[in-house]
Amino acid sequence: MPSPVLMSFKPSRSYGWLWLVGLTALVAVSALPLVMPGVVPPDERIAVWIGLAIMVPLLAYLLVTLASLPAMRYDLTADEIVLSCGPLYRYRIPYAQITDVRRTTLTPTLWSSMRMPGLAIGGVPYADIGGVKMCATRMSRDILLVTAGKRRYGLTPADEAAFMAALRPLLPRTPSARPAGAATVARAHGED
């Protein structure tokens, strides 16, 4: 049975959902000729079926994702961080497995994924660090990157300071800053 939620945080606001609305409209308009009689020649019926087989599930996926965006949140329980966005996306990160938490800027690749300016959800490949499970309202800049074992998760809490203040006591008790990050670790902990 999952632990009760101790604290819940919302992601920072963004207009990424507008891109998703645009993308959904684009797919819907692209599918229109397929269902309009006379637009596709009779000898290319196979193209209609191939097109519909791709467009209909894609449209359903986009609509469900769009409807899920307001539900995006980050929950801290006694044992884990739970990143969730509607019924399609839910990631659990046990505190015991967390080895690194940092705010960073990532470089996306060309490979298709649910990421656009102001929005990144699901598995997203990044050029510099590989695949990251995203549940964020930013695509690349100022991502709070959580490394747990071999997996990485990206989030963008609206109040990052409050989120870190709540998370820090729950993290494993043996943090040891590496030399390259020492200065920023000190700043982040408020140790001047």
Place this chain on the structure above:
Amino acid sequence: MHPIVPMAVITVAFSAALWCGMLWLYSGRTMRFVRLVWLGLPLSAIVNLAVKGPLAKGVGELAGVEPGLGLETPVWFLVFLFLLAPVFEELIKAAPALLPAVRRHIGTPGDALWAGMALGMGFGLGEAIYLAWQVTVSGAYTEYPWYAFTGFFGERLLVVFMHGMMTGLLFLIAKRGYWVRGYLAAAGAHALLNSGAMLYQLELAPGWAASASLGVMLIGFAVLFERIRPKCGVMERPDDTVYFSGGV
């Protein structure tokens, strides 16, 4: 107003936003290379109206080959027509490199890739405008609604990136000292890209197969892009704010 016009406006606006945004992001969040896109815009109309069109017409008239013969056209003339686009378009896309202002942008092989991509994307956007204008003046397809031109949208959207990749490849190889090799690589990729459409026009392949070949080429170009583009460093970056490091 011809129904392709609204779709052409959407196509050019969306393609420009998407690919210029990509160029800005990958080249280090700078407008330095995005500004070169303008230089490529008129090149498609120039090469089509001043080079390819007169050459195709002139050589056809000299050889006595009538237009619209399809498979009855002599093979040598088909090959000639097929090679016109790769040979001359790749040449004119690279022509702005003769300008000192453009050469100043090309300090490293990475810069060469971004500068070439900017010029190629500009060419691709200009080509979309040119093709839409050609359809408009021909008076064809006026019976269709504007949203029936989604094929134009999809094809041009992808081709803008592909034009960018081909010129980027040319510039990248040229920056390493191999101009001819770079040009041949770009023209060869261009010929491969056009082969599906050529086979469709000759009725040797169905329309969906030509579209599928475009998709295959897109994946090929995306793989190539990820391999050749400059990469930034991994995890340890000085501007990261490290909240926690170490753990179990």
